[in-house]
Amino acid sequence: MTGITIENLSTGYDKADVLLDLSLTVKPGTITCLLGSNGAGKTTVIRSILGLTPPRRGTIRLGDTDITGMATHKVIAQGLACIPEGRRMFPKLTVEENLRLGAYQVSDEALIRARMETVFETFPRLAERRDQLAGTMSGGEQAMVSIGRGLMSGPKILLIDEPSLGLSPLYVKENFKIIDGIRDQGVTVFLVEQNVRQTLGIADYGYVLSGGRLIAEGTAEALKASPEVHAAYFG
Amino acid sequence: MGLLGQYLANGIILGTMYALVAVGFTLFFGVLDVIKFSHGDVLMLGAFTGFTAFLGLEFVGVTDPWVQVLVVTLVAVAGTAFIGAVIARYLVLPLKAAPPLNILLITLMLGTAIREAVRLFYPNGSNPKPFPALLPDASTDLGNFTLRADSVILVAVGLAVIVGLHLLINRTRLGLAIRAVAQDEETARIMGINYTMIVLVTFAIGSGAAAFAGIMNGLYYNEINFGMGLLLGLIGFSAAIVGGLGNLYGAILGGFLFAALQTIGAVALPFASAYKDVFAFGVVIAVMAWKPTGLIAERTSDRV
């Protein structure tokens, strides 16, 4: 089991600074969530871990491995997977091909098939539509593909960015059940969500980001009780 | 009958030639989503590389034609593939963030540069070169119909390469990665795909395919010159589009359609044969009016 350690991370796009001297840890085998309003920089944290938005300062480690500035495919090779913000389908590929790409670094065909079956069990809708082009799926169906795809590689660490966006209430619940379940299988989860109530319901630990800085952290219980969080999210 | 057979045979080999060029275009549309205007010139470069390899073989005294064909093809395909990868690395990747149409301009200029460089720096490069006939030229005569062994071999190998490329793109992990990179670079990376490598490999494959087409062309026409890629590129491009960009079969269909149009235009139309290109391209315009996304339309993937 591996965790993520971020130390003094600063980064941004072009001339804009987004993250300022951010440090956080995702303990192995836990669900750690990152909360924050729109534009706080949550997605940027995930992009930095993946090496898509290279850090300007600071270090990022997976367990003992320094992955700061490492190429994305090498980061993935460390056993990381990501369910990106906005689903990011390959629109001209079929549902099945999209899922397959989730397991791009897996070469065992039997394993791929087995995992795909598991995804199909969770989301029967995807099984019905395995040959449909992902681009023509409905918004929520695409979210299912994206979640399924993120599970295909059997990751040790999973980064999730707003997975339940556009999902119906039923599937939102389903989704949180899945996340809860994979943590129980020993996967480390770093979760970004707007659905604070349910997120804190399953998370072990959480951070609150605002304007690129951490403004609060603590166990899920503590955060639920925290006045800042309460004010901002439960209205 | 013999005559008709001959036209058919001619058309088939010409169509194969066009299809092979068209396939290269389809490959690049997939990855770059722009017209790669240098494709024809890369083809020419491949043919010249092969020709040079042939001269080298002659020089060291290898004369067995089969060995020669093999070495010439290998050297041309590998050499051109390498050059393609280098071009991708230094000219295309740095521009990935720019509007895709600017890559069109780069490839356009690159094509000119390649063409001019061969013309100027290849020994006596402004004149046509005699590409050796390395394939067996045995032939069967059936009245007016002459079928030559080399034509049959070329068609067979050409189609095999196209089908091979098709399988590569549609049935392999590499092919899946290529298609993924084409659609969404960043997400492809998140899937663990080595983006840079895939772009380079795609360019290498595309350039290699062009080189192969160049060699085929040389073997069949026994003549290559620095300008040979211009029209061939143009026709290959049109064939790819008319056929439909969705899959490689569109390229084949388009290639054969073009060959058929030109043959018909040259021999079967009531007006002078000089109008055959007017005819062929006129039909292309009509086809596009009728089927705006090509004969084999792509499955649409966009929705609202």
Next chain:
Amino acid sequence: MVVVLASAYAWLFLHAESQVVVLVLLAVAALAAVVGGRTGADRVLATAMSQHSRAMNGAIVAGLLAVIALFATDHFPLLMLTTVLLYMTAALGLNIQFGYAGMVNFAGAAFFGIGAYTAAVMTTQTGLPPLLILILGGVMAALIGFVLVIPVVRTRGHYAAVVTIAFSVLFKTFLEVNDILGGPQGLMVDSMKILGWDFNASPVLFGVEMSFYLNYALLGAALAVLAFVFTRRLERSWVGLTLDAVRLDDTASACFGIGITRAKVLAFTLGNVMVGMAGALYGMMISFIAPTSFTFSDSLLLVAIVLLGGMGSPWGTALAAFIVIVLPEKLQIIQEYRFLLFSVLVIAMLLFRPDGLLPRTVRAYIPGWRAKP
């Protein structure tokens, strides 16, 4: 200040003969571009241009006229300058199609040629006033363009590209094999005449015999300025907005009542008219035309101008037209190597400025307009 410098530069460049001078001037331009890009001077310049647009435009026209006046007796620089102005006009036409409405036209040279051929036929076969013929050149280009309207409007992207590419090849081949329009040998074009004033006769001003290209340079400048103002106003209007919307998202546009077909036909036609008019005047100036001047490669040259300048940016188009037309000519000194060097230079320019030389900025409907607080 900048305008004065630019005019002076243009004058020097057109004048430069020896290779050393050309190379030095090129280096200066490159340096200016790099320094401009690094220090953000180009942005400042762009904002200044849009804010004091009236004064700037005046200054630029004055600069252009000054350059023309300086060359009043030199035939060749005037010929080059006029060529640049006409190609700029044509490229501005393509820019409407391509930069605004997003319709790639790879048959620019064909429409240019239609204008030129119209001029050839009309000047020699009819007694119509040449100024009218100039306009007819544009009209003809648009009319023949209508042949393509159905496929061009129905197709998109690469599929649309192939339509114009096919037309480009078809046009040239047709002219060549068909002898009515002179076949491959081409046609003579009569000179421009306005009210008995023959453009091909050298005007005498203040006792000095001017180059007869002066006439064309002035008319070319008028046409180019007209085209420029037209493009600018188009961009800064609801029509320009409509074209942008069609280019960027036709489905969403349709949901807000924008007629996609109408917009595309409009852009295609307007663009072709501009290209055709430029072609007609060009034909009259060159006075002899043949199919080989209107090939697919020439179309690509026009597209290259639009792309190099920065799609949708009229100033970029003007600058790129200057570079693409004058540079190869200035490279004559290296003779057979000139196109090799030219293509390498263009690649280099793009690597340094991936968005084109002067990328388009956000639209300002009324130059200098500021919201009341």
Next chain:
Amino acid sequence: MTRPTTDAVLEIDALSKTFGGVTALDAFTMSVRRGDIVGLLGPNGSGKTTSFNAVTGIFPPSGGTVRFDGADITGLSPQKVYAAGIARTFQRSRLCLPLSIFDNIMIGNHGRLTKGLWFNLMRRRAFRREFEQGYEDARALVRTFSTALADRLFEPVGALPMIERRRIEICRALISRPRLLLLDEPSAGMTHDETTQLMDDILDVRGRIEGLSIIIIEHEMGVIERITDQCVVLNYGRKICEGPYAHIAADPEVQRAYLGAE
């Protein structure tokens, strides 16, 4: 039957749509009363977006009719549907990213702009007046949603965060003062606070546009409960329930298929 028989603005009758083998809408019937806010609910892939697309003419329906203000608009082009007074937003944001906020909003105002070439090019004074009018309208509208945004109207949309883009999309749909507004998951990706804010803003605007009806697709039940007058629930392209929120929320089938019973 040309006169409206009820006070219904929109009447959808037995609307169907199939994609190849997939039946996305199956004889779907609903109607919207003038001034109502109707929630359109249903599991993922149940045909909600498809019904919007069929109404706005993105594609012709496979069967059924749509009437708007008594006139049959079935299968009309998107342009005609817009002209009739229906505006919409898209589930996946569809703004023109390189263009400014103002430009994007004015695209929505297309119906009210003077489109003649002569006017646009030659009558620059008149154009200027129209432009200034447009600017005032756009600014006033944007200000309802975000005062900060109202001062940045000439910045490119591409530089804005998602939430702002959603607001601009809604402004683009509202600027033409439509009679029916179709909102497809407008609050997706927003925090609870932001969502509440947005809904208040939408209610605010509705108050100012007389007779504006709204259909809203939304998976956030709190929102639905608070702002809708009526709800329609779809499943597999068919209507399974209809009525005020309290009614449908209590329906067992809706609970099973959509809400996920506790």
Next chain:
Amino acid sequence: KDTVKIAFIGPLTGGVSAQGLGGRNSAVLAVALRNQDEDAAYTYDLVSLDDECKPNVGVQVATKTAADRHVIGAITHYCSAVAMGAVDIYHKFGLPVIVWGAVLPDITYGNDYAEVHRVNGTMINQNEVAAQFMLDHGYKTWAVIHDTTDYGKGHNKYFSEFLTKGGGEILGTFGVTADQRDFTAELTKIKDLDPDVIYFGGLTPLGVRIRQQMDKLGIDAQFQGTSGIVSESFVEGVGDLAEGTVAFREGAPAEKLPGGQFFLSEYETAGYDEPAEAYGPFAFAATNLLMDAIEAVGPDRKAVTEYLADIENHESITGPISFDDHGQNTVAVITKYVVQDGTWTVWEDSAYASGDRALARP
């Protein structure tokens, strides 16, 4: 010594650049040789310009040259369409020019410009001889393939005229584009027509391909070309199949004239990258003629023009030059060539003329 500026214009880039570069080198050679000559009154400075074989570019460079008052005369154009467009400019500016390669009759005969001269013959002369020659050898039926440029179309026109007048029969005419690669459709039809001779009006690259594909389709007709294929690269490109190809070119064969031998060996010594090609000798002759004129009357455009008007039997490596009142060289000798053992051999010297070898289907 004073320096005098003269210009050379030809296609230095693009499809026919091989010819242009050969011409350019030949002109450069002529100037270099003259500058070594102690007796020459002036030092010559040659400006070479590229017309890309495009009329619009041609007009551009013609203006550049003609407007430059220091340029006294020019050796101009290989491509007819370009020459047609540029002659007006030369006339307007009064610049004497000598055409070195374009063969369209109208360049000299289509106008009365005193400034325009041409050392090479027109395609009329060539085709008259060609038609007669072939008819004399007993051929009866032809198929004509020509490219659709002015060159190919012109040749088709004149050859067909002379041939039908002489009693030959043309079974079919095929226009092809200058960059076409595949001719199997046309050739298959020709095979069916079964002519004695295939006449090809066009340039080397096309000629090579057509000859190659004739063989592929098993066509055994005699192959006859025009001046456009009288080049080493044709023979090199076609290889063994070239044997027995006949073609015709204006001008005396350089290798048979004393001056011609000299030219060829000097060209060899100078070590240019590109061969002189078919029209190199004409460029060389034209350059020398221009310099002779300047030597005689001094660096003055008018004087040179007047001097050139009276040229009669002027010695050159392509034979004597005499201009008629259109500036056209009238002593347009036409040389007949046949490929023998991999070289273009003057017909009269060949094994074919002596009867040791025979053309196809005589």
